[in-house]
Amino acid sequence: MMKFDAHIPDGPLAEKWTQHKFNLKLVNPANKRKYTIIVVGTGLAGASAAATLAELGYNILAFSYHESPRRAHSIAAQGGINAAKNYPNDGDSIFRLFYDTIKGGDYRAREANVYRLAEVSNNIIDQCVAQGIPFAREYGGLLDNRSFGGAQVSRTFYAKGQTGQQLLLGAYSALVRQMHAGKVKFHPRHDMLDLVVVDGRARGIITRNLVTGEITAHVADAVILATGGYANVFYLSTNAMASNATASWRAHKRGAAFANPCYTQIHPTCIPVSSEHQSKLTLMSESLRNDGRVWVPKNPGDTRAPNDIPEEDRDYYLERIYPSFGNLVPRDVASRRAKAVCDEGRGVGATGKAVYLDFADVIQRNGRQWVEDKYGNLFDMYQQITGENPYEVPMRIYPAPHYTMGGLWVDYNLMSTIPGLFVLGEANFSDHGANRLGASALMQGLADGYFVIPYTIGGYLAQKPHDSLDTSHEEFTKARKGVEDSLKRLLSIQGDEPVEELHKRLGRILWDYVGMSRNRKGLETALKEIPALREEFWKKARIPGREDEFNPELEKASRVADFMELAELMAQDALHREESCGAHFREEYQTEENEAKRDDEHFAYSANWEFVEVGKPEILHKEELVFENVQLTTRSYK
Amino acid sequence: MKVTLKVWRQKNGSTPGQFVSYEVDQVSEDMSFFEMLDMLNNSLVRKGEEPISFDHDCREGICGTCGLMINGRAHGPLKGVTTCQLHMRSFSDGDTIVVEPWRARAFPVIRDLIVDRTAFDRIMEAGGYISVRTGGAPDANAIPISKKAADAAFDSAACIGCGACVATCKNSSAMLFTAAKVSQFAVLPQGQVERKERVLNMVAQMDAEGFGACTNTGACEAECPKEISLVNIARLNREFLRASLAG
Ligand SMILES: Cc1cc2nc3c(=O)[nH]c(=O)nc-3n(C[C@H](O)[C@H](O)[C@H](O)COP(=O)(O)OP(=O)(O)OC[C@H]3O[C@@H](n4cnc5c(N)ncnc54)[C@H](O)[C@@H]3O)c2cc1C
Ligand code: SF4
Ligand code: FES
Numbered sequence: 001m002m003k004f005d006a007h008i009p010d011g012p013l014a015e016k017w018t019q020h021k022f023n024l025k026l027v028n029p030a031n032k033r034k035y036t037i038i039v040v041g042t043g044l045a046g047a048s049a050a051a052t053l054a055e056l057g058y059n060i061l062a063f064s065y066h067e068s069p070r071r072a073h074s075i076a077a078q079g080g081i082n083a084a085k086n087y088p089n090d091g092d093s094i095f096r097l098f099y100d101t102i103k104g105g106d107y108r109a110r111e112a113n114v115y116r117l118a119e120v121s122n123n124i125i126d127q128c129v130a131q132g133i134p135f136a137r138e139y140g141g142l143l144d145n146r147s148f149g150g151a152q153v154s155r156t157f158y159a160k161g162q163t164g165q166q167l168l169l170g171a172y173s174a175l176v177r178q179m180h181a182g183k184v185k186f187h188p189r190h191d192m193l194d195l196v197v198v199d200g201r202a203r204g205i206i207t208r209n210l211v212t213g214e215i216t217a218h219v220a221d222a223v224i225l226a227t228g229g230y231a232n233v234f235y236l237s238t239n240a241m242a243s244n245a246t247a248s249w250r251a252h253k254r255g256a257a258f259a260n261p262c263y264t265q266i267h268p269t270c271i272p273v274s275s276e277h278q279s280k281l282t283l284m285s286e287s288l289r290n291d292g293r294v295w296v297p298k299n300p301g302d303t304r305a306p307n308d309i310p311e312e313d314r315d316y317y318l319e320r321i322y323p324s325f326g327n328l329v330p331r332d333v334a335s336r337r338a339k340a341v342c343d344e345g346r347g348v349g350a351t352g353k354a355v356y357l358d359f360a361d362v363i364q365r366n367g368r369q370w371v372e373d374k375y376g377n378l379f380d381m382y383q384q385i386t387g388e389n390p391y392e393v394p395m396r397i398y399p400a401p402h403y404t405m406g407g408l409w410v411d412y413n414l415m416s417t418i419p420g421l422f423v424l425g426e427a428n429f430s431d432h433g434a435n436r437l438g439a440s441a442l443m444q445g446l447a448d449g450y451f452v453i454p455y456t457i458g459g460y461l462a463q464k465p466h467d468s469l470d471t472s473h474e475e476f477t478k479a480r481k482g483v484e485d486s487l488k489r490l491l492s493i494q495g496d497e498p499v500e501e502l503h504k505r506l507g508r509i510l511w512d513y514v515g516m517s518r519n520r521k522g523l524e525t526a527l528k529e530i531p532a533l534r535e536e537f538w539k540k541a542r543i544p545g546r547e548d549e550f551n552p553e554l555e556k557a558s559r560v561a562d563f564m565e566l567a568e569l570m571a572q573d574a575l576h577r578e579e580s581c582g583a584h585f586r587e588e589y590q591t592e593e594n595e596a597k598r599d600d601e602h603f604a605y606s607a608n609w610e611f612v613e614v615g616k617p618e619i620l621h622k623e624e625l626v627f628e629n630v631q632l633t634t635r636s637y638k
Numbered sequence: 639m640k641v642t643l644k645v646w647r648q649k650n651g652s653t654p655g656q657f658v659s660y661e662v663d664q665v666s667e668d669m670s671f672f673e674m675l676d677m678l679n680n681s682l683v684r685k686g687e688e689p690i691s692f693d694h695d696c697r698e699g700i701c702g703t704c705g706l707m708i709n710g711r712a713h714g715p716l717k718g719v720t721t722c723q724l725h726m727r728s729f730s731d732g733d734t735i736v737v738e739p740w741r742a743r744a745f746p747v748i749r750d751l752i753v754d755r756t757a758f759d760r761i762m763e764a765g766g767y768i769s770v771r772t773g774g775a776p777d778a779n780a781i782p783i784s785k786k787a788a789d790a791a792f793d794s795a796a797c798i799g800c801g802a803c804v805a806t807c808k809n810s811s812a813m814l815f816t817a818a819k820v821s822q823f824a825v826l827p828q829g830q831v832e833r834k835e836r837v838l839n840m841v842a843q844m845d846a847e848g849f850g851a852c853t854n855t856g857a858c859e860a861e862c863p864k865e866i867s868l869v870n871i872a873r874l875n876r877e878f879l880r881a882s883l884a885g
Contacts, residue, residue, distance in 0.1 A: 048772075051772070052772040055771050055772060066695070066703070067693070067703070067754070067755060067756065068755070068756065068758070068759050068799070069759075070701075070702065070759075070799055071695060071701045071702060071703050072701075073695070073696070073701075075696065075700055075701045075702075076696045076698060076700050076701065085778070085779075087779060123773065123775075125778045126775040126776065126777055126778045127770070127772060127773070127775045128778075129775070129778040129781075129828070130768065130770040130775035130776070130828060131767070131768055131770055131828070132768045132791070132822065132823050132826050132828045132829055133795075134788050134789075134791035134792035134795050134822070134826070135778075135788070136788070136792075137782075137783060137784075137785045137788040138785065139785050140782065141782025141783050141784050141785065142779050142782055143778055143779055159792060159795075160792065162700065162796065164700075165700055165795075165796075165798075166792075166795060169795060172762070173762070173766055173767035173768070174767065174770075174772070176759065176762045176763040176766060176767060177763075177767040177769060179759075179763050180763040180764070186759075188756060188759075211748055240695040240696045240697070240701060241694060241695050241696075241697060242695050274668050275666065275668060277666065277669050277673045277676070277677060278673070279670070279672065279673050279676055279697065280697050280698075282697075282698050283698075380718075381698060381699060381723070384699075384719060384723045384725065385670075385723070385725070387668075387725070387727060450772045450773075451772070451773070454772070496684055496686075497684075498679075498680040498683040498684065500676065500680060501680065542683050542684065542686070544682075544683055544686065544687065544688050544689065545688055549649075549650070550650065550691065550748060550749045550752075552689070552691055553683065553689060
């Protein structure tokens with residue numbers, strides 16, 4: 001039986017973290033040198049954690065399937081990062097950032113974690129500026145802010161539309177500095193394929209060297225996963241092509257509970273799908289909703305070109321329905337409304353599955369140069385992909401899978417249900433509840449890596465003396481053999497279907513039944529179709545090449561095999577949650593105004609799933625959520 | 639449309655490679671170059687042949703993972719665009735397209751079109767950072783930075799580390815890449831303390847990795863997908879001179 005003690009410290013909300021840091025046992029500097037910590041993933045969360053832990057004196061073994069830490073998917077984040085600095089003096093505070101995040105997540109996150117996130121947010125900005133990150137500035141030389149969805153204050157720091165790039169390069173620079181100092185050994189192009197648990201504690205990993213195919217075991221005193229989210233389970237998403245769930249999923253199979261897998265964020269502003277061959281979807285940052293206006297024609301079947309449709313025939317539906325937040329409603333709300341207007345036949349573009357995001361007003365107000373300064377790279381990207389000039393015709397956008405709030409369950413210390421296994425960044429479930437607000441993922445990844453784990457992991461290690469375990473232990477040998485066998489099994493499938501095609505089919509099932517809106521019948525269908533497709537995968541896939549060489553098709557197959565299992569759990573979770581909350585919209589549970597209708601009496605918990613066996617339903621464990629500092633209300637953005 | 643690809647195939651770094659031709663039919667204009675390669679690869683897989691290996695990840699021009707020589711041009715025919723952002727509307731029916739990996743001594747081939755660019759990471763390790771420990775940084779607004787300096791730093795920091803500058807340079811010089819990082823920190827107040835060691839160490843590492851010397855041909859700037867300017871190289875040269883004289 002799994003235990004779900006979140007280890008939330010006692011005391012008033014605002015003092016919990018300070019008090020907890022004081023109460024945590026410390027590892028003395030001489031002892032830190034004896035400990036080795038494995039960090040899998042060197043995106044924002046992993047790179048910041050690895051660098052900071054190395055600065056403290058721990059020995060770090062870092063791994064990434066990328067060729068360099070700078071390639072992690074975090075690099076693609078566009079819009080910005082939140083902090084409660086209140087530089088614009090518009091009424092922001094730590095409590096307001098906390099409140100907005102809890103509310104934005106539709107009251108499905110843990111208060112204490114979210115408060116801590118808001119609390120350390122300001123340190124992140126200080127840290128990043130000291131690293132030389134060129135955030136946007138005003139003419140007076142001070143930092144500039146912009147607004148993001150779900151907030152009525154301007155608290156988002158940004159570097160054009162390339163904030164993630166600049167933040168990751170900052171974390172990467174901190175990391176290379178420690179590599180240079182010899183405190184971090186970085187393993188590029190290494191895929192973690194299993195977690196090794198010895199005597200109930202996470203003690204190592206098994207990796208495959210993607211260049212040579214070599215399988216190696218690595219031992220440590222603790223393991224950190226910072227391996228990102230699983231939105232690519234949908235095949236088409238805004239994530240990078242290689243983003244995957246394997247590290248989390250394999251840890252799950254070793255006993256780490258998976259929390260709220262059905263909380264997947266569908267981002268409202270992405271470039272629409274154009275055809276069958278599409279390999280990924282491209283985000284147009286939410287920050288564009290600061291200045292762009294979303295609309296569709298008032299009447300279905302209006303096929304006039306956008307610039308020929310006069311004002312009176314346009315429906316700026318977000319401004320109409322939500323006068324106080326307007327175009328800046330949270331993502332789940334904006335996405336559902338876009339789907340609704342398209343379902344009414346008012347969608348635009350060749351497929352009818354798009355709405356306009358129009359910049360004509362702001363260009364007229366502030367000039368083209370102003371827009372170019374703020375969003376230039378996004379506009380260029382849009383033009384590259386669509387062949388249309390967004391300075392002249394409105395962008396066409398449509399929702400797409402983007403981010404996963406669900407992930408491995410962690411307690412207040414960011415430790416999973418396996419002692420010694422910590423999970424950071426998008427890979428954990430901690431802070432965003434059922435819906436993440438824009439510019440909060442970068443904040444969370446860096447909070448976890450720079451400011452939380454360096455304290456909490458010490459508390460764990462201090463209670464556990466370093467020992468001389470090595471990879472000759474039978475658990476390592478067994479795990480290694482397991483990995484080798486699973487790769488051989490993949491290569492032995494005698495089919496003729498490319499893995500990508502099977503992945504596409506999985507994505508279609510999820511998009512149709514476990515996507516933006518869900519219902520019992522659809523979810524039950526998904527629960528039949530997913531296992532059937534998984535069976536087909538193991539019969540029909542075609543994976544060329546060998547395991548002892550560079551083999552991208554084998555990498556892909558091994559990831560898709562895990563997606564085929566995870567997808568089923570997502571549907572199971574979505575089916576069990578008989579309420580709507582945030583991004584999880586069950587058609588059966590909606591208000592008269594078609595907004596999500598929560599059921600706090602029965603579902604104010606995180607759903608944490610325990611793996612049983614492939615194809616068998618997983619076991620549900622609940623962590624009840626206790627709200628002492630905010631009142632649960634129906635979110636209203638009107 | 640239909641195109642003929644002449645693609646560099648090489649099993650690994652220790653086996654010689656050669657060009658292999660492929661006819662690709664039913665290419666649509668809206669496909670990205672990589673989606674066209676995906677389609678070809680899927681057909682190779684169906685036939686039981688080994689697909690063409692190429693590096694890519696974000697497919698939106700920011701991660702710096704992709705990079706192909708297309709008809710002798712780094713990242714293909716367009717200016718200011720990475721390979722992953724290139725679409726087939728830039729080609730015509732019946733075209734023959736030659737596709738090669740980056741070629742440079744410091745970027746050994748791993749397989750087919752994939753090269754090893756970890757030399758860039760080692761240049762970064764030599765000094766591409768400001769030595770601040772986590773925590774203890776002053777308030778972010780404590781030191782105002784002029785918008786001009788911040789924007790200049792940003793323009794340099796926009797480098798995605800793709801290596802096109804090296805691939806396109808007849809000397810295989812990594813000067814633009816290195817100069818962009820040196821410049822970013824040189825224009826910011828935070829970068830001043832380590833300014834001298836940074837430029838000396840990064841340049842020394844660049845040389846040690848086997849990149850060639852810069853002879854100011856400007857090919858790098860012309861092919862850089864992020865349009866990193868030669869001004870960065872001029873600044874590096876000044877920084878280098880200053881640091882060397884200070885000895
Ligand atoms: C297009 C886009 C724009 C976004 N814009 C914003 C924004 O403006 N603001 C915001 O706050 N958030 C934004 N987000 C979300 C945010 O970027 C991510 O949630 C965040 O960067 C995730 O960081 P991470 O460190 O957790 O994971 P990642 O950056 O995904 O890093 C994962 C790391 O794990 C490694 N890895 C994974 N699996 C394995 C394995 N099995 N073995 C070895 N290594 C492994 C990878 O190599 C990589 O190093 C955006 C997301 C997208 C897709
Ligand atoms: S300078 Fe330009 S071409 Fe060179 S690595 Fe950077 S982005 Fe690529
Ligand atoms: S794949 Fe990321 S830049 Fe091209």
